[in-house]
Amino acid sequence: MKPTLFEVMRMSRICRMALVTCLGSFILVIFYFQSMLHPVMRRNPFGMDICCRKGSRSPLQELYNPTQLELSNTAILHQMRRDQVTDTCRANSVTSRKRRVLTPNDLKHLVVDEDHELIYCYVPKVACTNWKRVMMVLTGRGKYSDPMEIPANEAHVSANLKTLNQYSIPEINHRLKNYMKFLFVREPFERLVSAYRNKFTQKYNTSFHKRYGTKIVKRQRKNATQEALRKGDDVKFEEFVAYLIDPLTQREEPFNEHWQTVYSLCHPCHIHYDLVGKYETLEDDSNYVLQLAGVGSYLKFPTYAKSTKTTDEMTTEFFQNISMEHQTQLYDVYKLDFLMFNYSVPSYLKLE
Numbered sequence: 001m002k003p004t005l006f007e008v009m010r011m012s013r014i015c016r017m018a019l020v021t022c023l024g025s026f027i028l029v030i031f032y033f034q035s036m037l038h039p040v041m042r043r044n045p046f047g048m049d050i051c052c053r054k055g056s057r058s059p060l061q062e063l064y065n066p067t068q069l070e071l072s073n074t075a076i077l078h079q080m081r082r083d084q085v086t087d088t089c090r091a092n093s094v095t096s097r098k099r100r101v102l103t104p105n106d107l108k109h110l111v112v113d114e115d116h117e118l119i120y121c122y123v124p125k126v127a128c129t130n131w132k133r134v135m136m137v138l139t140g141r142g143k144y145s146d147p148m149e150i151p152a153n154e155a156h157v158s159a160n161l162k163t164l165n166q167y168s169i170p171e172i173n174h175r176l177k178n179y180m181k182f183l184f185v186r187e188p189f190e191r192l193v194s195a196y197r198n199k200f201t202q203k204y205n206t207s208f209h210k211r212y213g214t215k216i217v218k219r220q221r222k223n224a225t226q227e228a229l230r231k232g233d234d235v236k237f238e239e240f241v242a243y244l245i246d247p248l249t250q251r252e253e254p255f256n257e258h259w260q261t262v263y264s265l266c267h268p269c270h271i272h273y274d275l276v277g278k279y280e281t282l283e284d285d286s287n288y289v290l291q292l293a294g295v296g297s298y299l300k301f302p303t304y305a306k307s308t309k310t311t312d313e314m315t316t317e318f319f320q321n322i323s324m325e326h327q328t329q330l331y332d333v334y335k336l337d338f339l340m341f342n343y344s345v346p347s348y349l350k351l352e
């Protein structure tokens with residue numbers, strides 16, 4: 001039976017549709033394999049791509065065996081900082097002290113950048129918002145070029161950065177061995193005052209007031225009003241210190257990360273950090289890391305001109321009302337951070 005004209009037209013339309021679908025799928029497959037071989041890169045305003053490391057030398061090689069003369073002196077400074085950590089760990093037998101081995105949970109502060117072979121252990125109150133922004137630029141495969149285009153709250157969304165605990169054990173070991181591991185530290189009591197000012201003296205930080213403030217007021221304030229017990233929004237620095245040195249506090253739960261010690265967050269006696277950056281030289285040290293990673297010519301650490309930054313003078317003021325006994329106990333809590341990162345005992349401190 002001969003097909004009718006209508007049937008012929010229908011068949012040719014089906015053939016055309018099948019052909020278009022095949023062609024479309026073929027193009028998609030080509031794009032897919034191309035993107036696997038050459039990850040999508042977007043150019044930054046300076047015409048350089050931020051995606052993957054170009055040179056054959058890794059940041060680790062550049063750090064330990066610098067090819068650029070101007071980086072050699074800085075390399076010596078960082079060797080001294082590493083030695084200080086090693087010596088403190090040894091002297092205080094933190095490395096050999098009987099303790100459980102590191103678990104993946106201990107690695108949740110270690111942010112990984114596979115493209116530039118970097119691992120950054122973030123320490124809150126040491127400009128970690130800006131460093132997380134920079135890590136998002138580095139790992140974003142061209143999605144961002146300027147760290148400051150990323151809102152601060154976005155930088156703290158955990159899904160936006162990959163941490164070391166998300167890998168398998170062999171993958172963790174490979175990265176710990178081959179990537180450049182770094183962290184940034186700050187004078188421990190200045191960091192503490194920065195945390196106190198930000199979390200307890202700002203009206204908007206209600207979650208901290210509810211979660212910690214109410215507990216601190218209840219435990220540390222005699223004759224607290226019902227309102228203070230309910231809101232927890234007027235914690236005094238003396239009360240905060242009393243809460244930190246109270247042995248019950250850390251027995252109940254670990255410190256919040258904003259006032260947790262650096263050695264508990266980043267485990268520098270168990271993880272060998274190649275580079276210890278300091279808040280006091282934040283921009284220089286940060287730009288050095290970016291230089292080692294091979295992106296220093298077009299990616300700079302954000303500069304900051306906030307006049308309300310916590311200073312040494314401000315910290316001295318806060319400690320005026322703390323008793324000698326409490327100062328001594330507080331120093332004991334943070335002593336390893338002081339020693340490991342070579343911060344001297346503050347001159348305002350009155351130790352027993």
Ligand SMILES: Nc1ncnc2c1ncn2[C@@H]1O[C@H](COP(=O)(O)OS(=O)(=O)O)[C@@H](OP(=O)(O)O)[C@H]1O
Pocket residue numbers: 123124125126127128129130194195197198258282283302303304306308309310311
């Ligand atoms: N580029 C630069 N230079 C100097 N200082 C800087 C810079 N970026 C951030 N900061 C200071 O870092 C403090 C905030 O740190 P974090 O972002 O880690 O805070 S948080 O953990 O997210 O709450 C906060 O310190 P304080 O102001 O003393 O609280 C910021 O002022």
